[in-house]
Amino acid sequence: MSLAEELERLEAIVRQLEADDVDLDAALALFEEGVRRLRVAREQLGAAEAKVQAVLEDAGGSLRLGDLDV
Amino acid sequence: MTDLFIAPARAGVFPDDEVWTVSELNETVRALVQDNLPPFWIRGEVNELRAYASGHWYFSLKDADAKVRCCMWKQANARVGKPPSDGTEIYAQVRSDFYPARGEFQLIVLTLLPTAALGQHMLELERVKQALAADGLFDPARKRPLPRYAGTIALVTSPDGAALRDLVTVARRRWPAARLLLVPTRVQGAEAEGELVRALGLVNRLEQAELCIVGRGGGSRDDLAVFNSEAVCRAMAQVRVPTISAVGHETDVSLCDFVADYRAPTPSAAMEAAVADVxxxxxxxxxxxxxxxxxxxxxxxxxxxxxxxxxxxxxxxxxxxxxxxxxxxxxxxxxxxxxxxxxxxxRGYAVARDADGRVLRRRADFRPGAPFRLRVADGDVGARVEPA
Known part of the structure; x- marks a missing residue:
């Protein structure tokens, strides 16, 4: 799931819980999913440093990625 | 003789509303000329140029057999610098005008290019522009929105240029989760056009790419010329992910900018637009x-x-x-x-639910003798209400 999708789902969960018409079991499940998604989002936001790679095409036409020092 | 002219008028042969005044005629001609001739390029030799104190230039353009009056307003000629000397061949972008006070047809010069070589360059630019416009490549409806949180971004630029450094610096500052894939290409010189077209085609084979930035740092008009190339513009339009163009400085505009989904004034600004701020x-x-x-x-x-x-x-x-x-x-x-x-x-609390999973909240929910289930920390336990 992309970060955009994670955050959209999280937003939907919060809205559902705030609406107050979910029964306890469902609320419980939603809450736990919310906590899980918060963790995933946080992990993505906490990535160390933007990675830079060069795309190289060999003689046969296939692509490979090489490291690049910028 | 006099009677001959006066008599028919008296008889009503020339009612007033069918006789034109000179002003009406000239206004009508002016409207015809202005409304029906879109701006165009003309080539000719400058003749009798006079630069007035007002700042406007008046001159004629001529070739071996014909001559036309021209006027270039101060605002337009400010970009040219010195007025061209008589006899210089120029290219001029003009619109047609008719000056009613003198009944003279004239051209209003919008752009003037004093050398033939430069003129040819501009003519080629104009040709490419028309061709791309005709195929709808500048159509605003083509523009795609940029992804909200682009993760993997293809960079089509030179591995040695300042543009790459700027792109990477901004990405690292704003969005450390970004992954940048450089598709190296030359961005000026004779080889640049072919390499750029090839690089843009290569972007379409990068499955991970969500966005593509094409650009280079500032340079002379010749340095940036490849970004006006028809082949490069068409290759750009074929990129399957949204594109951002970032060519030169704020004031440089290339045809690629119009084809891209988003035009950024500089490579740094391109990356600012590409990624969210963490x-x-x-x-x-x-x-x-x-x-x-x-x-x-x-x-x-x-x-x-x-x-x-x-x-x-x-x-x-x-x-x-x-x-x-x-x-x-x-x-x-x-x-x-x-x-x-x-x-x-x-912590030792439990939730009581009936066979359908409904939560039993009140005394009335528990019917004597009825079975129910208790949810505790590690699972469910069967239970039954004591008979009344």
Whole structure:
């Protein structure tokens, strides 16, 4: 799931819980999913440093990625 | 003789409304000329140029057999610099005009290019522009929105240029989760056109790419010329992910800019537009976390009251964390987890539910002798209400 999708789902969960018409079991499940998604989002936001790679095409036409020092 | 002219008028042969005044004629001709001839390029030799104190230039353009009056307003000629000397061959972009006071046809010069070589360059630019416009490549309806949180971004630029350094610097500052894939290409010189077309084609083979930035740093008009190439513009239009063009400085505009989904004035600005700011997104996530906690407060009010009575210090700590919206999501998530009803169950509380899974909240929900299930921390237990 992309970060955009994670955050959209999280937003939907919060809205559902705030609406107050979910029964306890469902609320419980939603809450736990919310906590899980918060963790995933946080992990993505906490990535160390933007990675830079060069795309190289060999003689046969296939692509490979090489490291690049910028 | 006089009678011959006066007599028919008296007889009503020339009623007033069918006789034109000179002014009416000239105004009509002017409207015809202005409305029906769109701006065009003309080539000719400058003749009898006079630069007036007002700043406007008046001259003629001529070739071996014909001559036309021209006027170039101060605002337009300011970009040219010195007026061209008589006899110089120029290219001029003009619109047609008719000067009623003298009944003279004239050209209003919009752009003037004093050398033939430069003129040819501009003519080629104009040709490419028309060809691309005809195929709808500048159509605003073609523009695609940029992804909100682009993760993998293809960079079509030179591995040695300042543009790459700027792109990487901004990405690292704003969005450390970004992954940048450089598709190296020359961006000036004879080889640049072919290499750029090939590089843009290569982007379409990068499955991970969500966005493509094409650009280079500032340079002379010749340095940037390849970004006006028809082949490069068409290759750009074929890129399957949204594109951002970033060619030169703020004031440089190339045809690629019009084909791209988004035009950035510089490579740095391109990356600013490409990725979100991690601090802004973090703040948004914090807010969602706070709301998540708030929604749960409602759900677990009863349990929380009990916990509060039990003097659970942790509960107070969590509430203070939530209310002050601490920015560290990780901490918040851990605390939120502690708020979970499951944790409440772990502390020895249980939820009673009937066979259909409905929560039994009140005494009346328990019918004497009826079976029900108790949800405790590690699962369900069967139970039955004592007979009355």
């Amino acid at each position: 601090r802004e997104v973090t703040a948004a996530v914090d807010q969602l976390a706070a709301r998540l906690a708030g929604s749960l407060t409602l759900r677990t009010r009863l349990a929380r009251e009990r916990l509060a009575r039990a003097g659970d210090r942790m509960q107070c700590a969590v509430e203070s964390v939530v209310s002050t919206r601490r920015t560290l999501i990780e901490k918040l998530a851990v605390q939120l987890d502690a708020l979970s009803p499951l944790r409440v169950l772990e």
